[in-house]
Amino acid sequence: MVAGKLYIGRKVRDLRDANRFTQAVFAERLGISTSYLNQIENNQRPVSATVLLALADKFKMDISELSAGSGDRLVSALAETLSDPLFANYIPSIQELKLIAQNAPGFAHALLNCHEAYRQRSEQLASHDDRLDDQILVENTPYEEVRDFFHFVDNYIHEVDQQAESLAKELGLTEQDTFTSLSQFIDTRYGIRLRKDTEVHAAMRRFDPILRELTLNQYLPASTRDFQVALQIAQLHGAETIDAVASAANFKTQEAYEICRVGLHNYFAGALLLPYGVFKETAAELRHDLDLLSARFGASLEQVCHRLSTLQRPGGKGVPLFFARIDRSGNITKRHSATKLQFARYGAACPLWIAHQAPVTPGQIMRQLAETPDGIRYLCLATQTSKAVAGYSNNRPTYTLALGCEISYADAFVYADDLDVSNQRGFDPIGVSCRLCERRDCASRSVPPLRQKILVDHHLRGMLPYKL
Structure with a gap:
């Protein structure tokens, strides 16, 4: 989308190829000239509203899916x-x-x-x-290769998501106790018994394929316990689908392939516990209140935030969000964005972003109205959470969860009710990262932007020791 004009040449060409039409036949079906179609397919002219309607009417193109994504x-x-x-x-x-x-x-x-x-x-x-x-x-690195795989498929894996949702409906997971339903299913369908490990420092989950036993750490939070059972079900019930998706990605190494399988197992487990349709409807009903969603589904805040970021099913998308998990060193360990805001592939995030303030008020959901250098405004949320097995001697890693949407979707969030989104001065200026942000007068800048020359005046000192 450029200046209000829509260039979708590749989508139109792919649609024509899928129907095995020549340009002349396809143009005739759309009611346009062959030369105009040729210009559209080569992005020399934008597609008009009339052509869009014809594509939707005659070839079932989903216009809602033409956003940049x-x-x-x-x-x-x-x-x-x-x-x-x-x-x-x-x-x-x-x-x-x-x-x-x-x-x-x-x-x-x-x-x-x-x-x-x-x-x-x-x-x-x-x-x-x-x-x-x-x-x-x-x-x-294999990890980065897998990270980019999920990033560029919109963090949504259709085949895996649908299979998990179908199983959730079969088990009635949203209507009865989750742990009981999962335990009964894995026992009756796969002959696997659940056992408890009372050792404080035991692994969260250990599966013995010979004895057909799944041993869970007794001190896991209920949400983590349920997720680990769902993960085991993913490895068994979703194996064929998951292996096919990982194989089709054509990773360069076996290591990347296996890492992707881990990610897909986790994806299946999340989609099983938080089935797409029910979860999307409930999120809209509760206006994306993270605490209420967590309580309704018996899930952790991280599970809820992560699942919200995957609601990208064609024809039934949720609110487009960005989501990140950040450790205490500032490393972004999970990231996805269905918004215009894209996280930097390298380097740290903007120091003015509210995600860096969440550790100051643990347990609270902090809010921020923010604007990026391109003029797009966002509602940003951040909260600190811990991920650990109970016990004083166990390590308790803490993370910041960051979630947000473009301000045009703020009405869908309970967190925006008392915020004045019409007040331009109420928006904090943020960027993607210092190395990419070209704001000239930011006192929080750590390094100069890569595309700007540095000018040093030894007789003048402003907020920064140099000018751009």
Whole structure:
């Protein structure tokens, strides 16, 4: 979407190819000339409202799915990559980036992979100097490869989500005690008995495929206990679907494939405990009150926030959200955004973002009205949570959960009821990260932006020791 105009050439071309029509036949069905269709498919002209209606009426194209979505994520990733000083002589316009993302997504991903390899090799050279071993030169870590896989599929896996939802309906999970239902199912369907481990430092879950026993740490919170049983069900009941999805991703290494399977098992478990349709309707009914959703489904706040970020089913999407989990060092350990706000692939998040203030008030959900440099405004939420097994001697890692939406969706959140979203001064200026943000007068800036030159005046000192 550029200046109110919609360029969807690749979508139109894919739709025509799927129906096996020539341009002449497809244009005739739409009631337009072949030359106009050719210009649309090559993104030389935007699609008109009349053509959109014809596509929806005659070819069942879902107009609601034409929002930027994954295109925004790809454009954001390209913009961050091309901000590297390596490309100092080339500054693409946003229109160029969008055309690449729309017309040549494969090329765009190849460029991202090349830059990732370049970045990692540069870091390795800096660390190992001239003693670098060729064996450690890798293009991408398996973990990062899997992270990008989930990122670019919109954090929604249709086949896995539907299978989990069907099983949830079969078991009536939202109508009776979850743990009892899961325990009975895994026993009757797969002959697996549940056992308790009273050892304080025992693993959360241990499965013995010979004895057909699933042993759970007795001191797990109920939400974690239920999730671990659901995870075991995912490994058994969803195995065929999950393996097919992971195989189709064509990962470069077996390690990445296995890491993806772990992620898909977790995805299935979350979709089983929080089935798509019921959860989406309840979230709207409760106006996304995180505490109430947690209580209604017997889930943790993290499970609720993560599930909200996956409600991207075609034809039935929830409110587009961003979601992140941040550890005490500021590392983003989980991230996804269905909004215009895209998290930086490298480096820390903006220090002005409310997520960094959540540890000051643990247990409370903090709110922030924020605006990014592109002028888009957001409702941001953040809260601190811990993830641990009970017991004084057990480690209790703490995380910040951050969730938010564009301000146009704020009415869907109970947290916005007493906020004046019409007051422009009420929005805090934030960015993606210091290395990408071009705000000139930010006192919280840690490093200069990559695309700006630094000017030093030894006779003048402002908020920063330099000017941009």
